[in-house]
Amino acid sequence: MFPSGHPERSAVERNGVEGSRDQTLKVPQRYSSTPLRSVRNDEKVSRHSSLCGLALGLVLIACAIPSAKAQDFLDHVDEALSFSALNGEVRARVSGTLDLEVYHFSGLSPGLIRTTNDTLFNPRLSLFLDAQLGPSVYLFTQTRVDRGFDPSDRGAQLRLDEYAVRVTPWEDGRFTLQAGQFSTVVGNWVPRHLSWENPFVNAPLPYENVTAIGDKSAPYYSFLGIGTPAEKYEHNPIIWGPSYATGVSVAGKIGQFDYAGEIKNASLSSRPESWPITRMDFANPTVSGRVGFRPNEMWTFGFSASEGAYLRPEAMSTLPFGRDPGDYHERLFGQDIGFAWHHWQLWAEFFEARFEVPGFTDADTFAYYLEAKYKFTPQFFGAVRWNQQFFGDVTNSYGGTAPWGRDLWRADLAVGYRFTAHTQLKLQYSFQHEKDGGNDSDHIFAAQFTVRF
Amino acid sequence: MRCLVFCLCLLSALTRSAPAQGSVEGQVDLPRTKSAPVMTKRYEIVTTGGVLGTNPPLAVVYLEGSFxxxxxxxxxxxxxxxxxxxxxxxxxxxxxxxxxxxxxxxxxxxxxxxxxxxxxxxxxxxxxxxxxxxxxxxxxxxxxxxxxxxxxxxxxxxxxxTPHFVVTDDSGHFRLKGLPAGHYTLKAWIDSRTTREHPIDLKSGSTLQVDFPATP
The missing domain is CATH 2.60.40.420 (Cupredoxins -  blue copper proteins)
Structure with a gap:
């Protein structure tokens, strides 16, 4: 039992579960609604005008860039940004993408989008450096200028999101060692997470649906519901996007099997601020791995697992006496399937995640998605994705039991058109529905125009 | 008389089936070798070693005309x-x-x-x-x-x-054979932005020397 005034007791009292094992916990509204939603009409008109202007701008750019001259220009830019020295032993290439994204949602900002408005324009410039030093050493970086790692209405940022050096001693790929800050080996979404490869504008649900889990403090006050959008960003999904945490990985291929393992400074659910080594050390590392089976070019099957502490150091002061962030782990098991043949590409991932929560029993969740992409013509493609997430029950120290999140599903539909090998426009509509929620259905519209060079 | 007509017809037929042929050879100044590509391996779990080979610049020389x-x-x-x-x-x-x-x-x-x-x-x-x-x-x-x-x-x-074209070798040398006699334009395609051309008068059995210098 918690003493009066103890934060967990307060949370329990707020949710009305003290001593009532069979009583279903009252799950608060995910978001408080009106105050943050009250936007003056003139502001709305102005924003819609801006949106129309922006959409017109995207169309104009889309019309201008496909011209043969512009295409030829981008091809030559591509060539001009390649360098070699020492008779080709050292080769480097700078490339990049410019993304112009527009989001509009009927409810509050979905996923990891961070805004209190219902419309968001999110430009992003990503620059990549790929270098090959002799046959065995490869290094790469990704630098971004945008409004935050996830779409937001904040000011401009310049970040080095990825850097890594990879050593491949044998040409057959049986062993590879990589060190730096780079994407996780878990699952099969990472290879298509960048805007050019991703058929959608956003990520699958497991990679962006914020749960009640928070990493900055023990979740006494917020575990059974997420308050406002601003608070929402203080919470975590199962896997935060591509999870560019810092660490070391090994990978390789043996016959039809491949393997990959990594030790990183932050868990899969950790926020981008936790990924750099300057922000999180290896005091509580996360270990992840994946074993893949590829019977032929068409099919891939993968099994992933990960375990590591998910609380940040500042959560220490909110933990029970004698405990530290390293005592509370995120465990994840994942299964992934990929299929590709002719103009079809199919993917599916299933994740079973468990969070150890101070003052509660383990919080379990299961999330999955099924995704399909089809090229109707050489330049026109469509994609559909079905996402779903289920939350288990948690029990607090008083025996009260309740689900720790609302089950939800989301259907994504996207179409894309590649004007040239360097320009692409995607349009997406999503419908999300939460079980037992007051504000339980959201419509999400997104458009993304990408120039690749 | 019949014999003479037969000989003329035979000569005419031979002329049609084996038209006068010429050839052109020469040199195309090729641009310098481009940097070899770097393979993007950022998100490949399994990668193999090795580097990609360099493709030396080549040109295509072709005879423009109505064929x-x-x-x-x-x-x-x-x-x-x-x-x-x-x-x-x-x-x-x-x-x-x-x-x-x-x-x-x-x-x-x-x-x-x-x-x-x-x-x-x-x-x-x-x-x-x-x-x-x-x-x-x-x-x-x-x-x-x-x-x-x-x-x-x-x-x-x-x-x-046109059916008359050839790819140069690495040094830019080319030889086009079996060309019909006549007045044509010989073109050298260097890259998407550069095509050089040269008018030629091909005579039966002759071999023309045509070069495509970088700065004419």
Whole structure:
């Protein structure tokens, strides 16, 4: 039992579960609604005008860039940004993408989008450096200028999101060692997470649906519901996007099997601020791995697992006496399937995640998605994705039991058109529905125009 | 008299079946070798070692004019081998069928082109799939081949409205044989932005020397 005034007791009292094992916990509204939603009409008109202007701008750019001259220009830019020295032993290439994204949602900002408005324009410039030093050493970086790692209405940022050096001693790929800050080996979404490869504008649900889990403090006050959008960003999904945490990985291929393992400074659910080594050390590392089976070019099957502490150091002061962030782990098991043949590409991932929560029993969740992409013509493609997430029950120290999140599903539909090998426009509509929620259905519209060079 | 008519007819027939032929040879100043591509491996869990080979610049020299079209053109091939197009530059006559065999051991490719002369996307296909994916190139122009999976891969098919063309060697030397006599324009395609040309007068049995210097 918690003493009066103890934060967990307060949370329990707020949710009305003290001593009532069979009583279903009252799950608060995910978001408080009106105050943050009250936007003056003139502001709305102005924003819609801006949106129309922006959409017109995207169309104009889309019309201008496909011209043969512009295409030829981008091809030559591509060539001009390649360098070699020492008779080709050292080769480097700078490339990049410019993304112009527009989001509009009927409810509050979905996923990891961070805004209190219902419309968001999110430009992003990503620059990549790929270098090959002799046959065995490869290094790469990704630098971004945008409004935050996830779409937001904040000011401009310049970040080095990825850097890594990879050593491949044998040409057959049986062993590879990589060190730096780079994407996780878990699952099969990472290879298509960048805007050019991703058929959608956003990520699958497991990679962006914020749960009640928070990493900055023990979740006494917020575990059974997420308050406002601003608070929402203080919470975590199962896997935060591509999870560019810092660490070391090994990978390789043996016959039809491949393997990959990594030790990183932050868990899969950790926020981008936790990924750099300057922000999180290896005091509580996360270990992840994946074993893949590829019977032929068409099919891939993968099994992933990960375990590591998910609380940040500042959560220490909110933990029970004698405990530290390293005592509370995120465990994840994942299964992934990929299929590709002719103009079809199919993917599916299933994740079973468990969070150890101070003052509660383990919080379990299961999330999955099924995704399909089809090229109707050489330049026109469509994609559909079905996402779903289920939350288990948690029990607090008083025996009260309740689900720790609302089950939800989301259907994504996207179409894309590649004007040239360097320009692409995607349009997406999503419908999300939460079980037992007051504000339980959201419509999400997104458009993304990408120039690749 | 009958014998004389027969001889004239025979001579006329021989003239038609074996037209006067000339040839052209020369040198094209090629641009300097470009930097070899760097393969993007950022998000590949399994990568193999090795570096991609350099494709030296080549030119296509062709005779521009009005020539009869043939309905029996040989099928050509552009293969994918070691993550590159082989050959990297293929000139073909309008109407030619080109096959794209995947000669990799266990790697998918997805060849496509958005060039106005030919837009297509072959999708992903296994090395052992039959029939080998192919396209008929029926519009003259430059077709840039790319792979949707391997960003660095580039190949070119130059579709020409002439049966008389040749690819230079690495040093830029070329020799075009079996050309009909007449007044033509000889062109050297260097890259998408550079085509040099030279008017020529071909006489039966003669060999012309034509060079395409970088600065005429």
């Amino acid at each position: 009869p079209t043939s309905s029996n053109l040989p099928t050509k091939q552009v293969a994918q081998k070691d993550l590159a197009f082989v050959p990297a530059l293929l000139p073909v006559q309008v109407g030619t069928k080109v096959e794209f065999p995947n000669l990799e051991k266990d790697t998918y490719h997805n060849i496509f082109s958005y060039s106005p002369a030919k837009r297509f996307d072959l999708g992903r296909y296994r090395p052992d799939e039959k029939p080998v994916p192919s396209q008929i190139f029926d519009v003259a122009g430059l077709v840039t081949l790319r792979c949707d999976i391997h960003e660095h891969m580039r190949g070119l098919i130059l579709v020409l409205a």
